[in-house]
Amino acid sequence: MNCTKTELLNALNDIVGAAGLKTEPADLETYGKDWTKFAKPAPIAVVLPADAEAVVALVKLARRLEVPLVPSGGRTGLSGGAVAPAGELVVAFDRMNNILEFNAADRLVVCQPGVVTEQLQQFAEAEGLFYPVDFASSGSSQLGGNVATNAGGIKVIRYGMTRQWVAGMKVVTGTGELLSFNQGLAKNNTGYDFRHLFVGSEGTLGLIVELTMSLTSLPKDPSVMLLGVEDMAATMPVLQACQAKLPLTAFEFFSEKALVHVMAEKGLQRPFESATPFYALVEFENQSDADMETAMEVFEHCLENGWVTDGTVSQNLTQAKSLWRLREDISETIAQFTPYKNDISVRVSKVPEFLQEVDRLVGEAYPDFEIIWFGHIGDGNVHLNILKPADLAEAEFFEKCAEVSNWVFEIVQRHGGSISAEHGVGLLKKPYLHYSRSKSEIAAMRAIKSVFDPDGILNPGKLI
């Protein structure tokens, strides 16, 4: 920064006015971090632009005064991407939260970046349509953050990641230029598609100021089937059987250990009498009455083969929602145990082997660590959680976990997997990026960044 704080604040005030500027310690603390407790927030100020013009002016100012910017959405990120630990200026999009335009024929919605994910879901539903990207934090996360992290979630097996739903995008790059990509076109083969470069760029290439999102048809009458699986390897033929026969919308899994914690914390009942080491949560559409019949046949087939031993299927939407809670409430439930979390992916077929290897390694080194597995197994995406033993100091626990990280990433690398399936890299996984991306790739990423952000003022220190 090449000016005093007062000079900066005055200049910001000229752009956004008092309503768009926050400097109270409590605000700095709130806006300076995401869901991780990875780094201590220490931003210089928080600025809340009201429109794209203000964002352009902000970036130009930041460039001139050499002030680093941290874009911040709903701050539910799990990789420290929106953390401002070093006197940065936080740019938050809370005031740019309007749905601007909807066209039923195009099935396109033009949104400002601060629109909350759930807001778009509800808007779509009111129009008789569906925005399919969904996860436990969708009540707080913003579309700008979703696109910047290419968020995944629980419906990826059917609908893909956020990337698939971005039909157009406006960004302000690190030079203060306003660029518009793709404008909602379904077909547009005119060279490099910058839209896809900005999806998942974690605020390092530009600030997203407008998004054109596509919507799809509402799924018809989804039912949720929960299956008790005796051993992890058996989930693979179960997945195959379900995928072959049913219009799947989700295929998730969690362990008995995860279930026990959720039932205790949330006062939920056990879904069926027998406890099994793992559970597969299968959601499918009832496109006709035949689908429920098919689901029964699939279950019988899995039962006969010994892959599953018990199960249930929702008889109404209340039950469907309650069964989902067994999966969706896990993250929140185990937060009290200060868990170590890791979001990784390997090819679907490699998941059982991968889980076993990690279990074995961690179990041998730290037999007192409780490992909780859950995740989007239909996408090969698992969330590894290790609960801190009550008698172990936090610092010591995380030190040991850092060691665990290295082992896990080595196994990931050996299986050709990804060190971050859907939560991004941010600060948290930056040191490990090399396990998944080659030196040349990382160099190419840096080169691309220098095109859009020549002075390195956009989210410095993150991702690469």
Add this chain to the structure above:
Amino acid sequence: MKVLVAIKRVVDAYVKVRVKSDGTGVDLANAKMAINPFCEIAVEEAIRLKEAGAAEEIIAVSIGATQCQEQLRTALALGADRGILVENDEALEPLAIAKLLKAVVDKEGIDLVILGKQSIDTDNNQTGQMLAALCNWPQGTFACNAEIQDGKIQVTREVDGGEQTVLLNMPAVVTTDLRLNEPRYASLPNIMKAKKKPIDTTTPAELGVDVSSNLKTLSVEAPAERSAGIKVESIEELVNKLKTEAKVI
């Protein structure tokens, strides 16, 4: 002890219903249907009585169109022993339903009838009471607890401002409130086994009940829409609005 549980097929609690444009009712075409939530609680209570050794047989009865078999199958999967469908395509008034249930009670020699306190579609809250009157049996309505004691049933009722406990001679009628129990999920193996359990079909005529109606629905209208909330800029503005617009202070 033979327990009869009444089950109504209603629109799923999560479906947002829309009133038909001609005002004759709500549009249920393609809507997801389910067991009325209070009836689900009734089924669960019956199963618990059976598991506790207090009931020998649970009969689930539903009155309505052929599709009510789906809900009867669910009850069978949950633990009912057999089902009875009283087939009738038109919507019936609570009194007609109560008369039909009375006919089933007489025919089957029932000791205890458990019903939901009301159905979430028409919200009448009448059938259980009417049935008790027709049978001349004691009734324990709005039950949040029920226990069999020496051939009687003790029912704790949810009443305004508290609870009331009554001891009923059997046979009796009990209607369920929300807190009575948490219904279980139907397990897949039990859903498959339920396919083999019997469902008998009968009709109002076979039961000798006249179900002709005394009421006519004139029109159905959606409730007035609430206007959206607003954000105020300051406490002064809030106080001002509470005074001048809401007129509550």
